[in-house]
Amino acid sequence: MLILSAFFSGSETSLMTINRYRLRHLVKLRHAGAIKTQKLLKRPDRLLGLILLCNNFVNNFASSIATVIAIKLYADEESIVAIAAAILTIVMLIFSEVTPKTIAAMKPELLAFPAAWIYTPLLKILYPIVWIVNLLVSLLLRLVGVDVNKNRHDSLNKEELKSIITEAESLMPVRYQKMLLGILELESATVEDIMTPRNEIVGINLEDSIEDIITQIKSSPHTQLAVYKKSIDRVVGFLHLRKVLLLVNQDDFDKQAIINLLTKPSFIPESTPVHAQMLRFKSEKIRIGLAVDEYGDVQGLVTLDDLLQEIVGELITDDVTARKQSDGSYLVDATITVRELNRVMQWTLPTEGPKTLNGLILEFMETIPESGTSIKLHGHPLEIIKRDDHSVKLVKFVPRKKAV
Structure with a gap:
């Protein structure tokens, strides 16, 4: 029963945490286990109902067996049932819950694909019971305003996709990473x-x-x-x-x-x-x-x-609008667009107002600052290096000191 409980607990975690986008990729490659897993995950309510039904049955059965064994062996001890329950709880927690779920979370495909072959026929056998359980759950959820038939699609919005690309530094060169981010920004750029x-x-x-x-x-x-x-x-x-x-x-x-x-x-x-x-x-x-x-x-x-x-x-351009200096600072041409500056420096300066760094500085200062003026623009310290009668020409961004 402990082994079965470990299987149900681990497979639940693996199936719920498996990477949906890698799963779709494996389905396109006609991976048999991935195909069965995807079919099961199309109705996660049924899958969870099946797993929890089996897991609870196994756990309760294990508890009953432990109680019967304890009474038969130590009938004279009044507290033996409580001791047996405590021992079983610790053993089940370690070997049937934490350990298999940790392994499943780290390597979900290791257990998810084999489990899919077991759950597919098991769901057909126990479908009447699972259907009744899911019906009762659906009715209960509707009482609190939750419809299980909605929000089943698995999709990413633009900001989430940008985060994935930003975190994929080890998988692609930085220049390609910037290119993909630039494509995502096309929709909002004018x-x-x-x-x-x-x-x-x-x-x-x-x-x-x-x-x-x-x-x-x-x-x-x-x-x-x-x-x-x-x-x-x-x-x-x-x-x-x-x-x-x-x-x-x-x-x-x-x-x-x-x-x-x-x-x-x-x-x-x-x-x-x-x-x-x-x-x-x-x-x-x-x-x-x-x-x-x-x-x-x-x-x-x-x-x-x-x-x-x-x-x-x-x-496609040889123009260098932001040059890194030996001290870690950057000399930036003030005509650079705010969007390009954000892309080069990985910042989030506002793009709704002025379109260039010069415009952003003038809006912030409400005047054309003199050379040598230091300001903090949206949290980024900078120094005005060069200007003329009409605009700021060259700016030096000073790197922030890291806290010790």
Whole structure:
């Protein structure tokens, strides 16, 4: 009876703690024990009813046997029944409860799969009793407002999945880990979060001289440039430098030649989700667009590379916006987006307000702080290293001292 009790106790723990996602993987591989286990776990109320029915019967039977043996051997002792019950309780606790359940919790598959082969026919034999027990339990649970037919699906929300990926450091390189986290963030990220801000857009002003325009074209590190008149709000189109570089050395090259090569500009609401914009870029076969606000004013520029960088990060860019120093601190370009900073530093700075570190500092300070100013931004100590008349340029994050 003690061995049977250990089996029922251990198998209960193993079946209830087995990793459901590994179980599904083994089912796809056609593992026979996993298939039977999954079928049993589809109705955990029936499985628990069967296990507890068998376990209680075995425990009560063991107690009865111990009592009968004690009375037959030591009939003259008045307290022998109590002593026998105490000894049986200790023995059962050690050998039939704690030990098998501990082993089952550490290695659930070791007992779960063999147990499934036993419980499957046993459930068919004892089904009438189990059904009656489950019926009474269901009625009792409904009295307290619990419906056993609900919430049977086993699913993960986004935050739980992010936690699993974060904890899987030993199973994948950090760069792939960041990539997966970036994919999960696509749903909440908007074009505004990743766009190049208006003041950093590099373009060709048709009001400039043709000589200046040619110099800009030849020295530009970009493959496409916005072409506008006076203001970026008056964009004429986008110029692909591969098309124009063949013409700039011709004697008759002028501004009209540039206008003839322009492609129609694409305007994107800044609140557009990143994943939706990726689909739009794909369907319209374009790689660049201008983000506009509710009034139609240009707020920034977004490219397909920006969208891809949101997923794969540093795999497609050589730009280093956060550099670790020898003392453990970080020099961070203040133009870095809050989302990218969170990804690089593994922080949780708020992303609902300002989209860049500079914006976050200005909102916190309500002024442009002087170089050398030290503040604690959402619990992270930092020092302003460089600024200009309009914004913060470079920030040094000081690592927190660990308590001794």
